[in-house]
Amino acid sequence: MSTNFETPTAAARGLGSAKSGTEHYIRQRVSAIALVFLVPWFLYAVIAASRSGYDGAVAFLSAPWNAILMILTLGAAFYHMRLGMQTVIEDYIAKAGMKQTLLILNTFVTLGLFAATALSVLKIWISAGA
Amino acid sequence: MSGSEWTDPRPMSPHLQVWKWHWTMAASIFHRVTGVGNYIGAFLVSAWVIAIAAGPETYATVEGIMLHPVGQILLFFWLASVLFHLVNGIRHMLWDGPKAGFSPKVASGWSVFNFAISILAAATIWSLATNLF
Numbered sequence: 529m530s531t532n533f534e535t536p537t538a539a540a541r542g543l544g545s546a547k548s549g550t551e552h553y554i555r556q557r558v559s560a561i562a563l564v565f566l567v568p569w570f571l572y573a574v575i576a577a578s579r580s581g582y583d584g585a586v587a588f589l590s591a592p593w594n595a596i597l598m599i600l601t602l603g604a605a606f607y608h609m610r611l612g613m614q615t616v617i618e619d620y621i622a623k624a625g626m627k628q629t630l631l632i633l634n635t636f637v638t639l640g641l642f643a644a645t646a647l648s649v650l651k652i653w654i655s656a657g658a
Numbered sequence: 659m660s661g662s663e664w665t666d667p668r669p670m671s672p673h674l675q676v677w678k679w680h681w682t683m684a685a686s687i688f689h690r691v692t693g694v695g696n697y698i699g700a701f702l703v704s705a706w707v708i709a710i711a712a713g714p715e716t717y718a719t720v721e722g723i724m725l726h727p728v729g730q731i732l733l734f735f736w737l738a739s740v741l742f743h744l745v746n747g748i749r750h751m752l753w754d755g756p757k758a759g760f761s762p763k764v765a766s767g768w769s770v771f772n773f774a775i776s777i778l779a780a781a782t783i784w785s786l787a788t789n790l791f
Contacts, residue, residue, distance in 0.1 A: 536669075560747055563747075564748060567744055568744075571737070575783075581721070582717040582721075605700065609696070609697050616690065644704065647711070648707050
């Protein structure tokens with residue numbers, strides 16, 4: 529392996545930044561601001577919806593406001609999770625192939641879970657026929 | 659972390675073992691640890707949401723896993739993990755926005771507070787949820 533002895537500063541001046549860090553930072557914080565409000569509601573929701581079995585859970589998510597807040601929470605949480613896990617993978621996995629694989633897997637898992645859970649909430653809400 | 663073939667020759671961040679243990683580093687490390695923990699716990703909570711739509715039989719299976727002692731322990735740790743990430747995340751925003759709480763004394767005290775409040779709140783919410791309902 530040949531090592532380039534050019535200083536990092538010289539390399540950075542030559543190439544500039546990756547030009548995507550600020551965007552990631554802002555998106556992480558905007559989703560976090562949403563979650564400061566949504567997570568306390570979500571904890572209440574899980575407790576309230578799970579206390580009286582299947583019928584109670586269906587009844588909880590049949591209420592429009594609960595369905596809306598649940599989908600907003602899922603969207604903000606999975607987006608925030610994807611950004612956070614992306615940073616963790618980039619920090620600890622230096623091996624190129626493994627890093628790319630995990631980054632793609634992270635995107636697929638978070639988007640897949642969002643699609644599956646959001647569709648579930650919609651199904652319950654629509655089935656209720658309210 | 660990623661096997662023996664380290665292909666990136668750039669300098670690395672300091673490893674955990676070179677840091678002297680103190681509350682602020684513990685809070686920083688636990689912010690990341692709880693973030694990963696929340697990610698893993700989200701699978702269980704997602705299974706619960708999907709099970710509601712899937713029907714009574716699937717719901718009974720998932721409910722059985724969540725009410726099992728192992729499920730209950732996982733849910734309690736997940737609750738504590740979410741609460742720590744939430745309160746420490748609010749601190750991150752106060753660092754980024756009004757730039758508050760950077761002096762060593764305030765930062766250390768605030769770190770201890772975040773650990774204490776997340777464990778106390780998790781225990782309080784858990785006992786309210788199991789006893790009142």
